[in-house]
Amino acid sequence: METAITIQDLVPLLPVLVVTGVAVLAMLLIALKRNHTLIGATTIIGLGLALITAFLVLPFAGQQVTPLLMIDNFSLFFTIVILLAAGFIAVFSFPYLYHLKDEVEEYYLLLLIATIGALIMVSSNHFLSAFLGLETLSISLYAMIAYPLHSKEAVKFPVEASLKYLVLSAVSSALILFGIALLYAQTGSLQFTELAMTGGSVADGYFITALVLLFAGVGFKLSLAPFHMWTPDVYEGAPLPATMYLATVGKAAMMVLLLRFVVASQALSFHSVVVVIGCMAVLSILAGNLLALVQENLKRILAYSSIAHMGYLLIALIALDDASTRLGVEAISFYLIAYIVMSLGAFGVATVISSSEKEFDFVADYQGLFWREPWLALLLTAMLLSLAGIPLTVGFIGKFYVVLAGVEGSLWGLLLVLVVGSGISIYYYLRIVYRMLLQPQLDQAYREAGWDSIGSYAVLALLLALLLLLGVYPGFLMSIIEVVSVSI
Amino acid sequence: MILAWLILILFVGGLAAWLADFVDPKLPRVVALIFLAVDGLLLLNVLGATPFTPADASGEWLAYLKADWMPRFEIYFQLGMDGLSWLMAILTVFLGIMATGAAWNEIHERAGFFYFNLLWTLAGVMGVFVALDLFLFFFFWEVMLIPMYLIIAIWGHENKNYAAMKFFIFTQVSGLLMLIGILAMAYFHYLQFGVFSFDYFALQNVQLAANTSLLVMLLFFVGFGTKLPTVPLHSWLPDAHSQAPTAGSVILAGILLKTGAYGLIRFTVPLFEDAARAFAPVAMTLAAVSILYCAKVAFAQTDLKRLIAYTSVSHMGFVTLGVFAWNEQAVQGAVMTMLAHGLSAAALFMLAGGLQHRIHTRNMEQMGGFWPRVPRMSVIALFFSIAALGMPGLGNFVGEFLALIGAFQISITLTAIAALGLILASVYSLWVLQKVFQGSYENDKVDDAALVDLSRQEMVFYFAMMAGLVWMGVYPGTFLNLSAMTLGSLF
Incomplete structure (x- = not known):
């Protein structure tokens, strides 16, 4: 196997290289002079540059760069999505960390490194790079979750959250590794496409064991029931921008990786694997939605709702099983975009009124928001309705995709669970909306919007515009996704 | 184009009414009335048209519009108005004016937002009555829910939260079942003709086995039967009606229920005639x-x-x-x-x-x-x-x-x-x-x-x-x- 890397190989990797360069630059700048504004700006501009290069390398798509990475339209598409999301989160982080009485600069470094991991994950079609990317992302996240560690006023329990995430994430990585090892022992390859599990030379049971281990590990990372226990605690304990990162980029990168693996390796040709994923889907939808009903904390509600949303995505994943079309891939891709937009928006509203000293994350904190901060309330309402899948919003189109994929796969039972789950979910989303409509009682002092928040409000406006635009006129994104889905 | 205007005027009117509130709290109701009146005049104008049959449709239509919307799934912005639609549309505008009258002296608090919701509900209903693409139909079907929810939840009476929530969950869940039905039809069209379609006329050509047809029809029936409502799907209605403000009750009873009946006449029976006969x-x-x-x-x-x-x-x-x-x-x-x-x-x-x-x-x-x-x-x-x-x-x-x-x-x-x-x-x-x-x-x-x-x-x-x-x-x-x-x- 040729291992020498040529210049031609490096061109498609430019986005990753730019982010890496910016991470190094940020580190050097921190060493020279600690300046929050400078590092924040460097990060945001750097991610913007990487975004531009991602567009520039589009003509070079379709290259296998070393055996580890596959840069095709699909990976570049999600590279763009992840860079945008990471950039938005950096913008939200800036005012949040502005008043933290601690060194804040390294946070951006962690964010950049985590983004490198995520970019590697969406491009890899090899277990080695997949695992490296996954660990880069996870390890950076441990630190991001525990970030406001030294601040006396820092709310919440970042250490508890971080430790919980560390231990469970390590266990799940071990499960994934064990699964990979079993597969490698049988096939002698770590390449997704060469796993050729359909050939019957080895006993099926062996593959099924490996795949179930793998899916259990992935289930942890995606917070699928029954591996979801950590999610609400980590979401609640982590500082808001880190929660945001975990919920959007973390989940999306893992899902894309899973999708690529499933499509390339035809793992779904084993009926029992499909059954296992189906059970995870049903459990996630029911557990996520039911447990969200009794929560009083916005972050916990969004945590449980994310469990349910990942469950919906699994329906589309199962629909890929012996399907003649790529509808499942398209459904997952669109839904991920929708999910990123609405999660960023929902967490974003909480972030702009919170700061590292005081987070407003209880539903009660939002009472009467409609009459105090009409625009923020409108934004949060739109995001919540989108999460509930109501038309005019992108969430509805996402649900449309998933249901269509489910219909194509004739997954009537799972669709019924989806309907029940959505029905339940309306209750907890609308409960927050209703709370915002009441008269304000607790006169909470939200964080004052200073110059540092301008970016956050601009991003929120952009997210709302995206939410509505993609909800009413999704045609162009549908066409793009149709094209990029062909490449995996 | 006139059909798009019928809907658009109500959407714009809602926004205008909301904005008018910032000028003078007494202004929104006037704005709402004006927009409704304009919509009504436009509707009377449609009646003057000679009925015709568009190239890609059947039956006689007073007005018809088809434009691209989501080409990936052959979803069109397809609207049509015939006699039945016209009657329902005029009822919508007429009762919209009545509801504005009912709210005239009753709603003082946040009047602008109230008329915004009122007009957006009516816009959704109007869309339901003229949509011929089933996806578009479902889109409008759901669009009317949120403003209606807000009308009950903000201006309702003592038990408004419960009533509004119940209304929403009933209609939303039954709506999702209907969505599955609609998508199933689109998929069956794909299986038989090689392309997805949500077109009302194209879907009438889909041939289904008796059992499948009955099941899909039942999904539609649950959606429409909840809105209608028919026993045993009716339990949301007494709560919603009694808790809604007067104007809310007027459009709920006067118009929203009719969308269910309209759906049965327009879609359920024509698309599944044999199944409907068996289910009759x-x-x-x-x-x-x-x-x-x-x-x-x-x-x-x-x-x-x-x-x-x-x-x-x-x-x-x-x-x-x-x-x-x-x-x-x-x-x-x-x-x-x-x-x-x-x-x-x-x-x-x-x-x-x-x-x-x-x-x-x-x-x-x-x-x-x-x-x-x-x-x-x-x-x-x-x-x-x-x-x-x-x-x-x-x-x-x-x-x-x-x-x-x-x-x-x-x-x-x-x-x-x-x-x-x-x-x-x-x-x-x-x-x-x-x-x-x-x-x-x-x-x-x-x-x-x-x-x-x-x-x-x-x-x-x-x-x-x-x-x-x-x-x-x-x-x-x-x-x-x-x-x-x-x-x-x-x-």
Whole structure:
């Protein structure tokens, strides 16, 4: 196997290289002079540059760069999505960390490194790079979750959250590794496409064991029931921008990786694997939605709702099983975009009124928001309705995709669970909306919007515009996704 | 293009009303009224068009529009208006104006946002009545929910949160089931013709096995039957109606329920004709049960608005009966019932709301002997009660009579049972009149300081609705001819 890397190989990797360069630059700048504004700006501009290069390398798509990475339209598409999301989160982080009485600069470094991991994950079609990317992302996240560690006023329990995430994430990585090892022992390859599990030379049971281990590990990372226990605690304990990162980029990168693996390796040709994923889907939808009903904390509600949303995505994943079309891939891709937009928006509203000293994350904190901060309330309402899948919003189109994929796969039972789950979910989303409509009682002092928040409000406006635009006129994104889905 | 304008005007009007609030809190209601009036004029203009058959459609249409929307799934922005749509659309605009009138002096708090929600609900309803692409139809079907939810949740009465939530969850879940039905149809079209399609005309060509057809039809039926509503899917309605503000009840009872009936006539039966025929005995039985059971339950209510809500379910039973009998007379009867009930139920809710606004209670136990105090209101209540119980000469009679004649040709037993509903309707209608307006007046039961008779302005609204009912009753031909335009191509 040729291992020498040529210049031609490096061109498609430019986005990753730019982010890496910016991470190094940020580190050097921190060493020279600690300046929050400078590092924040460097990060945001750097991610913007990487975004531009991602567009520039589009003509070079379709290259296998070393055996580890596959840069095709699909990976570049999600590279763009992840860079945008990471950039938005950096913008939200800036005012949040502005008043933290601690060194804040390294946070951006962690964010950049985590983004490198995520970019590697969406491009890899090899277990080695997949695992490296996954660990880069996870390890950076441990630190991001525990970030406001030294601040006396820092709310919440970042250490508890971080430790919980560390231990469970390590266990799940071990499960994934064990699964990979079993597969490698049988096939002698770590390449997704060469796993050729359909050939019957080895006993099926062996593959099924490996795949179930793998899916259990992935289930942890995606917070699928029954591996979801950590999610609400980590979401609640982590500082808001880190929660945001975990919920959007973390989940999306893992899902894309899973999708690529499933499509390339035809793992779904084993009926029992499909059954296992189906059970995870049903459990996630029911557990996520039911447990969200009794929560009083916005972050916990969004945590449980994310469990349910990942469950919906699994329906589309199962629909890929012996399907003649790529509808499942398209459904997952669109839904991920929708999910990123609405999660960023929902967490974003909480972030702009919170700061590292005081987070407003209880539903009660939002009472009467409609009459105090009409625009923020409108934004949060739109995001919540989108999460509930109501038309005019992108969430509805996402649900449309998933249901269509489910219909194509004739997954009537799972669709019924989806309907029940959505029905339940309306209750907890609308409960927050209703709370915002009441008269304000607790006169909470939200964080004052200073110059540092301008970016956050601009991003929120952009997210709302995206939410509505993609909800009413999704045609162009549908066409793009149709094209990029062909490449995996 | 005119059809897109019909919808767009309401959306824009909603935004304009909201913005007007920042200028003057009294302005939004005027803005809403103006936009509704413009919409109405536009609608009258459509009626002047000569019916034609578009190249990619069948049947006769007054106006038609097809534009690209989501080419990936062959989803079009496809609108069409024929006689049936026109009748429903004019009912929407007319009752929209009535609702604005009902809210005129009742809604002072955040008036701009109220009229925004009112007009957006109407925009969604208008879209439902003209959409021919099933995805677009479903889109509008759901669009109307949120503003309606907000109307109940913000301006509703004591138990508004519960009622609004229940309304939303019922309609949303049943809507999702319908979405599965719609997508299944699109997918079957894909299997048979190689492309997805949500086109109303294309989907009529899909051939389905009897069992599949029945299942998919049931998904549609649950969606529409919840909105209609029919027993056993009706339990959201009494709560929503009694808790909504007057204007909310008016458009709920007058228009939103009709979207369910419209869906049955436009989509459920034409798309699944054989399955609907097979299902007809069950549906008609449900209809008969709705008529009798809800009439009986209505009789047991003490809350005036709850009572009217149950009578709505009972009257809508005649619509289900007519639709599933599926002959021209029966469906004509269903359409007439939709129109007439739209007016009579709206008027009764306005009266109940007016009373509540004056004496701050809906409890009939505390009312009695109001006739001498509010003679004009009493006479009007008498008129609409008599209309609702099906007095010949008024619209409701024509509708229910035709529905029963049509149903008689399908099932004599069920028709006979359903006809008993007419007797029960007389009983509860007259009972309400006796309870509220007759008897002796005791002013220690209610706070009667504000119990004044209808103002001239309110009278105008009631007269408009009375005129409509009399027109339907003595010269139903105007309406029957219009709906015949649609029905002619269905049988």
